[in-house]
Amino acid sequence: GQQLNQSPQSMFIQEGEDVSMNCTSSSIFNTWLWYKQDPGEGPVLLIALYKAGELTSNGRLTAQFGITRKDSFLNISASIPSDVGIYFCAGQITSYDKVIFGPGTSLSVIP
Amino acid sequence: GAVVSQHPSWVICKSGTSVKIECRSLDFQATTMFWYRQFPKQSLMLMATSNEGSKATYEQGVEKDKFLINHASLTLSTLTVTSAHPEDSSFYICSARDPGRRVYGYTFGSGTRLTVV
Numbered sequence: 001g002q003q004l005n006q007s008p009q010s011m012f013i014q015e016g017e018d019v020s021m022n023c024t025s026s027s028i029f030n031t032w033l034w035y036k037q038d039p040g041e042g043p044v045l046l047i048a049l050y051k052a053g054e055l056t057s058n059g060r061l062t063a064q065f066g067i068t069r070k071d072s073f074l075n076i077s078a079s080i081p082s083d084v085g086i087y088f089c090a091g092q093i094t095s096y097d098k099v100i101f102g103p104g105t106s107l108s109v110i111p
Numbered sequence: 112g113a114v115v116s117q118h119p120s121w122v123i124c125k126s127g128t129s130v131k132i133e134c135r136s137l138d139f140q141a142t143t144m145f146w147y148r149q150f151p152k153q154s155l156m157l158m159a160t161s162n163e164g165s166k167a168t169y170e171q172g173v174e175k176d177k178f179l180i181n182h183a184s185l186t187l188s189t190l191t192v193t194s195a196h197p198e199d200s201s202f203y204i205c206s207a208r209d210p211g212r213r214v215y216g217y218t219f220g221s222g223t224r225l226t227v228v
Binding site for chain 1: 145219
């Protein structure tokens with residue numbers, strides 16, 4: 001079945017540093033999504049990517065959809081304490097399809 | 112827009128009892144909703160796809176007789192955990208997509224923490 005892998009599993013960074021995390025897939029997805037989940041809450045969509053090679057920004061966040069459609073990365077610039085949380089990549093075959101989640105990257109920001 | 116509400120946000124029940132969780136789309140109509148389960152420090156695992164007016168589609172390994180899904184209206188899907196046991200304790204999250212918006216991905220509810228004692 002479709003499987004997503006994320007790296008690193010966890011990160012501890014100093015406030016103000018830039019962050020980069022990756023996601024790879026064993027199969028092709030036509031839509032890539034990045035979500036953030038705070039403790040005890042549902043995930044919130046950060047960025048959606050739907051064209052191979054696409055680079056999209058949302059404030060301090062930048063994500064790219066890999067040209068092979070099997071990978072994506074998320075960068076966070078100038079991290080702040082509220083960036084703490086679990087970041088999930090997710091994929092869809094079509095925009096009406098179920099969303100498959102990766103295992104997540106836990107981000108901790110040290111003030 | 113595209114707000115999804117879950118109720119209750121947390122529930123504690125005795126082993127052997129049933130628990131119903133509601134998922135509502137507040138400002139749009141959702142023909143399809145999805146139910147996920149998340150154990151501590153793990154990812155969201157899709158349990159089933161809830162289709163308005165028809166039977167839900169369950170993922171492999173999910174017991175349909177234990178996790179009853181009803182999607183009787185375009186704004187409400189319910190998940191009933193029947194004869195709950197401690198191993199069913201988890202964070203249950205629903206999601207839905209507003210078909211009227213050109214937004215990829217789905218909006219998620221805030222989740223329901225189920226504890227079975």
